[in-house]
Structure formats: structure tokens, C-alpha cells
Amino acid sequence: MDRDRPFRLITAGPVDRLARTVEALLVVASQPLSVDELAAAADDDPARVETALGLLGERFAEERSGIVLEHVAGGWAFRASREAAEACGRLFERPVERGLTAAALETLAIVAYLGPVSRPEIARIRGVAADSVVAGLVERGLIAESGREEGIGGAVRYRTTPLFERVFGLESLSQLPRLDDVGEEAVQIRERLEAVAERRGA
């Protein structure tokens, strides 16, 4: 190996520069990119982009590289090599999480005790926007959509899921611990929480 220029793979020239640009575009994209999209972004000719992709295909090939260029439906994208599949599996395998964040727990408690309940209601009670926390809980399958509030354009409401009951060891929501010191029924609990939130937020 020539130690003076060990990494100058692509000889100098316009297609090599284009190949570097295509490389850059693919490493930033979160979806496969078509030749036309690449050509428009690189402000170059689709035929030349195809040539550049050819160069990159040789460079980013199985066994040569951990990054592999792949042609899939919709265009071109990078993926991990098969050789690294096991390592990638370990990277994406999440250890079992021991607990929830304070934000997630508060939101989950509101949905469990007061559900079905909308995002604006959760935000009002917690005093902070609920969008990302709610989205996270939906993604994890702990809460799910459950119709909309009355009226036209009513906000989506959420309830807890069977997975929630399994995780918390409940046969049904009626087994939730009593909250008599806050309120006996959901209606009273809700009133109390909203009143406190108003005083806190003011």
C-alpha cells in the first residue's frame, strides 16, 4: 500500500468530485434517493450521477467495506454490511428499561386515571406541552388513540393499552391504586388537578 496517498481512492477529476457529493448526500438522507433527486441536488447530469454511483458501488461493496451501497425501491441508500449484522443487532437491541422518565410517568398517570384524555388536556394539567411525550408513549405501545373530543375538529383522545396493564401488573384499570386524598372519582381528580395547574401556571 502506498503510504503517501493511502486514501486517494478516486483519481482527480470531475466524476470523482461528483462521487464525493453523492456519497455526502446519501449519508445525510433518511430515505433512499433516486438518480434524479441526486442529480438535482448535485446540480449535475443524471448520466454522470449513474457513473458516480457505479464508482461508489465498487467502493462500498460487501467484504470491502462496512458501508454498503444498495439499490432498493425508490433509489439508492447506504446500509451496514452483512459482516457487521451481528454488531448492528447489538446496537439496536435496547436493554430492558428499568423505569420511565418523570414526564412519561406523569403523562401515563393522567391517561390511566382520567382517560380517554386529549393532548391539550394533558398539557394543561402538566403545565407543559405534551406532544413529544405522548408521541413517545404511543410509539412504545403504552397508550393509543381512542376517538376524538366532541364537536367538529375535536382533539384526538388517548387511553392506556393492554400492554400498559401488563407492564403495571393490572388486570384492569379498576385495579389502579385509590387516590381518595386527591378525589374519589375521575371527575373530582380532574377538577383538582386542573385547579392546581392553573394556580401553578399563573
Added chain:
Amino acid sequence: MDRDRPFRLITAGPVDRLARTVEALLVVASQPLSVDELAAAADDDPARVETALGLLGERFAEERSGIVLEHVAGGWAFRASREAAEACGRLFERPVERGLTAAALETLAIVAYLGPVSRPEIARIRGVAADSVVAGLVERGLIAESGREEGIGGAVRYRTTPLFERVFGLESLSQLPRLDDVGEEAVQIRERLEAVAERRGA
């Protein structure tokens, strides 16, 4: 250039194989990965992972490659080369940093330096309610909830996210300039106030 094996950069051997694995991990990861995370996923030694990162750093360097390896937000990640910025700008939005107002930057600075910090604390420092600015920064993913203030009924506190460090190109928050080095000391300001008061009073 030897057309038969033009892209065999790294000679056969254990560290080269590890480098390919690290490459693969970085191309699929959603966030910067620390040496320990890489070592755990690759099931290898952290010191060897560092060596592999050294090799990759030479290969994926600005001007050599469209894919650039960088140390950011406490870990290692790929990004596009600066050479390809124009092409990237044509294809990708910059939703996180686009249109950050002066108010948003001030709030971000307060959270970065004083975080975790609550909305009332931010409002106290800036003299303006922080609700909408904070909500906007949460929405962009630059700050996130981080528990509540001590005591009962405390306000939600916020800290900056790894995305903040990544967007601002910081290896960690410790790269922020020391607060003592920016702005004036209270003593100086007080002296100025007193000087003004004396002139007025005279």
C-alpha cells in the same frame, strides 16, 4: 491505479475488520456513538476501537471523502463533507436551526449554561415570559424536560439535548466558553449604575 482492487484500503487483519464493523455501526446509527457504545456493539476492546476510529478518521476526512467522521456530542458520527454543503442544502431542510430568533438563542444559552433550569427561572433572567420560546425549542429537539424543581409542585426543568451539541458542533457542553469570560461582572455594572446615578443627582 490498480483497477482489480482499487478500494482495498485497509490491509487484512483484525483491526481492519473492526474498522469495517465500526463504519457499519456509524452509518446506521441515529446519534453519535461513544467509544464504549461502539466497543459493546462490536464486542471488542475500547482501545482497539480507538485505533479503528483513528484509521477511519484518516479515511473519512474533509476533502478526501464526501463522508466525514467527526467527534461531536460526546461520540463519533458521520456527516457530509463541507464541500458538499451546497448540494445538501438543495435537498435537505435545516428544520432545527432555521429561523432561531434572538429570544430562542438567549433561552438556549440560559438552558445550556444553567440547566437544568425551569421556565420561571428563564423568565426571571430574561424579563419576559418564556412559555412559547421554550415550547419552540422543545419542538425542535434542542432542549428537553429534565424532571421538576425540588419540593412539591415544582416547575418542570429543561436541559439541552445531544442534538443541541450536534447542531452547534460541540464535543460537549464543556466546550462552551466560560461564563466568567463573557459579559460583565455584577461589580462593574454596579459601578456604572452608580456613576450614572451620581451624574444625574448632581
Added chain:
Amino acid sequence: MEVRELELDLDAFEGPFDLLLTLVLKEELEPAEVDVAGIVVAFCERLAERGELDLEACGEFLVLVAALLELKARLLFPDEEAELSELEPEEAAEELARRLAEYRRAKEAAAWLAERLEGESSRFFRLGPAPLAPKVERRLAPQEPEGLAAALRLLAAEPPAVSLSHLQLRFPPVSQFLERFRTVLSRRRVFDLDAEIVGMPRIDQAVAFLALLELRRSGEVSLEQAGSFAPIRVRRLEERRPEWTGIARSA
């Protein structure tokens, strides 16, 4: 000079002052979001550009901005019963300087961030997951239902009393100065404002000025000033003493 047409460029609002007031009155803009200091700075800059003291405009401006400030303060600190802690002037000055230093640092740090962002504008990286990455599955260990109840109990707990320690700058009532000036005017037909307020704290001087504007508005006095920063001469007009109803209540 038309105070209502004063052009503003604030965090939460851009446009003329009277539109801002209208939006606040229609509850389309939160007074808490309004940077009152920014309005004052804009007004002072405009005043400085003109190079002469427009008493009419100053009076109108003070009344409007005081009303806005009062509205904002009431919304931020609804607990009127709360005791205001007393601070010695020395301590108050200390506190004020400390707060200004803190804010100045935040501004400097923000400027640093802005510059940094500018420098990083050619750095692009992927924000979402990789196109062909494996899906992440998050699993949660068994949880105690009691944690849910505890979280709701915390949310139901009364918030701590809001600290009013930063409202240390107390304004003397305008009525105090109205009485004082009326007493002076009952003895003398003309006096210089400067002679009456010399040596007073700045806050008191400001409130005294406000009282003077009110006397002028109600037609009790006329005001004369030879030039910018020249002494303000106060002249009694007639014996009429209308019922005081204006801003004294709020001061």
C-alpha cells in the same frame, strides 16, 4: 410625536404601539410575553432622535406603559396578599446589578451561539434514522402501579408561594406627590420641579414627574422648559381642583 404610532420590534410583536395595545386588550397577545423594557428603549430612542422634550408625548407614553406594566405584573403575580419583602436601598442596588449582569451574560452567550451556528451552516448530518437501519424495540421492565398514584399526587400538590423578592423596587403613590405639589402651589404661584425633587431617589423623581403631568392634564398647572434638560418651571393656572381618578390608584 404620535406615541401610538411608535414602531416596535420585539420578541413577541412587531408593529405600531397602538396595535400592540389593541391585541393585548383583545387578549390576543399575552401581556406576559411583552417586553416592556424594549418598548421603553424604543420610545427613548425616538425621543432622542427628535432632540426636544415632547411633554404631551411623554405623558401619554408613561400612562400607557404604566398601565401595561401593571397588567403584566398582575398577571405574573396574581397573589396580591403576598407580603413584599423590604430591602435596604443598598441591597436593592446590589440585587439589580446582579440581575443585570446575569442577563448581560445570557445575551453574550447567545451571541456566541449565534456566531457558532453561522460557522456550522455548512455541516450537514442525518436527523432521522438511517434508511435501511433495523427497527429499535424498547422494552420496559415491570412497573409498580403505586408510581402512577404518586405522580398524580405530586401534580395535585399545591404549588409553593411565588417569590416576590424581585419586586423590591416600590413605587411611592402618585397621590403623595399630587398633595405635595398642591400644597406648594397654594403658597407659591411658580416653582421649579428640580428644586422640589433634588436629592430624592430616582424612582421618587419619576413618580413626581408623573404627578406633574397629571396636574397639567387636569388643567391645574402649566409647564415651561427653556430647552432640553433645562429646569422645568411649574405655574399654577386656577383654583379648579377636579376629582382625582386617574392613575394614582394604580401607582
